[in-house]
Amino acid sequence: METSVKISIIGAGSAQFSAGIVRDLCINPGLRGSHITLMDIDENRLDFVWRLANRLSGELKAEIGFSKTTDRRIALQGADFVLNTAQAGGHQWAEDQRKLGEKHGYYRGTKLHNFPQMQLFLDVARDMERMCPNAWLIQSANPVFEGCSLMHRETNLRILGLCHGHYGYLEIAHALGLEPEHVSARTQGFNHWIWMTDFRYKGKDAYPLLDEWIETKAEAYWAQNEFEFWDNQLSRAAIHLYRTFGLMPIGDTPRTCENQGIGWWLHTDLATKQHWYGALGGFDSELGWQAYLDRLQHKVADIEQAVTDESKPVTGIFPPVQSKEQIVPIIHALVNDTEGMFQVNIPNRGGIVKGFPDNLVVECQGVVSGAGIRGLNQPPLPAKLMAGAMIPRWSQAECMIEAMRLCDYGLLLSCLLMDHRTRSLQQAEQYLQEWFADPRNASLARAFGVLR
Numbered sequence: 001m002e003t004s005v006k007i008s009i010i011g012a013g014s015a016q017f018s019a020g021i022v023r024d025l026c027i028n029p030g031l032r033g034s035h036i037t038l039m040d041i042d043e044n045r046l047d048f049v050w051r052l053a054n055r056l057s058g059e060l061k062a063e064i065g066f067s068k069t070t071d072r073r074i075a076l077q078g079a080d081f082v083l084n085t086a087q088a089g090g091h092q093w094a095e096d097q098r099k100l101g102e103k104h105g106y107y108r109g110t111k112l113h114n115f116p117q118m119q120l121f122l123d124v125a126r127d128m129e130r131m132c133p134n135a136w137l138i139q140s141a142n143p144v145f146e147g148c149s150l151m152h153r154e155t156n157l158r159i160l161g162l163c164h165g166h167y168g169y170l171e172i173a174h175a176l177g178l179e180p181e182h183v184s185a186r187t188q189g190f191n192h193w194i195w196m197t198d199f200r201y202k203g204k205d206a207y208p209l210l211d212e213w214i215e216t217k218a219e220a221y222w223a224q225n226e227f228e229f230w231d232n233q234l235s236r237a238a239i240h241l242y243r244t245f246g247l248m249p250i251g252d253t254p255r256t257c258e259n260q261g262i263g264w265w266l267h268t269d270l271a272t273k274q275h276w277y278g279a280l281g282g283f284d285s286e287l288g289w290q291a292y293l294d295r296l297q298h299k300v301a302d303i304e305q306a307v308t309d310e311s312k313p314v315t316g317i318f319p320p321v322q323s324k325e326q327i328v329p330i331i332h333a334l335v336n337d338t339e340g341m342f343q344v345n346i347p348n349r350g351g352i353v354k355g356f357p358d359n360l361v362v363e364c365q366g367v368v369s370g371a372g373i374r375g376l377n378q379p380p381l382p383a384k385l386m387a388g389a390m391i392p393r394w395s396q397a398e399c400m401i402e403a404m405r406l407c408d409y410g411l412l413l414s415c416l417l418m419d420h421r422t423r424s425l426q427q428a429e430q431y432l433q434e435w436f437a438d439p440r441n442a443s444l445a446r447a448f449g450v451l452r
Helices: 015-026 043-059 072-076 090-103 111-131 144-154 165-175 207-216 218-223 236-245 270-277 286-308 327-336 383-406 409-417 425-437 439-447
Strands: 006-010 035-039 065-069 081-084 136-139 158-161 183-190 193-201 248-250 340-347 361-369 372-375
Touching: 006 015, 006 072, 015 035, 015 043, 015 286, 015 327, 035 043, 035 072, 043 065, 043 286, 072 111, 081 111, 090 111, 090 425, 111 136, 111 144, 111 383, 111 409, 111 439, 136 144, 136 327, 144 158, 144 340, 144 361, 144 383, 158 340, 165 183, 165 193, 165 248, 183 383, 193 207, 193 383, 207 218, 236 248, 236 270, 236 383, 270 286, 327 340, 327 361, 340 372, 383 409, 409 425, 425 439
Parallel strands: 006 035, 006 081, 035 065, 081 136, 136 158
Antiparallel strands: 183 193, 183 361, 193 248, 340 361, 361 372
16 A cells, blocks of 8 residues: 655755655555655755655655745645744754854853753744644654643644654664663653653663663773763763652753753763763753764765765765654655554643643653554553653743743843853843844844844
């Protein structure tokens, strides 16, 4: 069985992501005849990705059509699925915002960079309500947690958030020497804030194996000096959180624990980060982030070389094997009614994660089929984890979501006042004043009543 659909990728200038989606689609026989519209405001990047997609599709002999546009509304017209991977302003704008935060006393920046993103999310979603109201919006650009919750409250669209952080349990299995085909795990929480509620090896509880590793091998593991920027899963920080709350933090959770009073002391400076996350200081340190950007640049260079050198197949970089990204398998399950289990970010309707409202997006396992997406309920999280980690993270997110939804300056200021690095009201206000003064934030300044 095969069903052709129209898929629009917003922010398609990311060659690695877009080509990965194209490859996954090309090797899925149930979606042959589909059409992908690539949209990006950077014409050079857009043209490059369009060429890459056509070459990849040709090599795989896939019946996939492609078009390209810099006009988002043209891209959305008639779409069945919209993938939003766009980053407002690109990496340079993110770096500029980070530097501005550091100028005002916020080491490695603040979460203000999420607001241009959430404004973009809403713009895309509202365009979809006019152009393709029955389409699925698949959100992969961050912040998935706050952004999807905001869009669910402000629109009537069908919205799904996706991330691959839940695969972190496989890193634990590898360190423990467990055969991955015999390992299973369940995680739940909020995106970038998920906890392993069940961990099994050959059907038996594998948490005791993790406890043994911590007691006998963790110190030797931490003593090595070969950590990459992504090595957060078994860091000192991750084990500290596990010992504190009783469940293992998975994926990005160990590195995002600077929220409120949960783990800010792990992120005070580079030396502290290096102690908790290894020699590079983890993904978010100045060293780790630069390593990430360098690696990204090298990958883009490799892809560009493969596309421009027609003597070499691009399948050498993108082999015809399904990636870990869930996007295409989920689209296949929805349109061809082939039931599957996936890790999803959906509204908490029916109390999927106990203790939180229906209009908050949570991350959980979900059954996907032609009938839609149904989240699987789990037992309540431990009281200690709820009080010490989940509720504080919810409080921070709720302030951000409502600040953006209402365009309320007072709530935006409150987001900064919650930050432990804020030493005075004057510090926060001066920072906001300069942040809003940047021309790239003019539309936000007008929305929040700062610029008239």
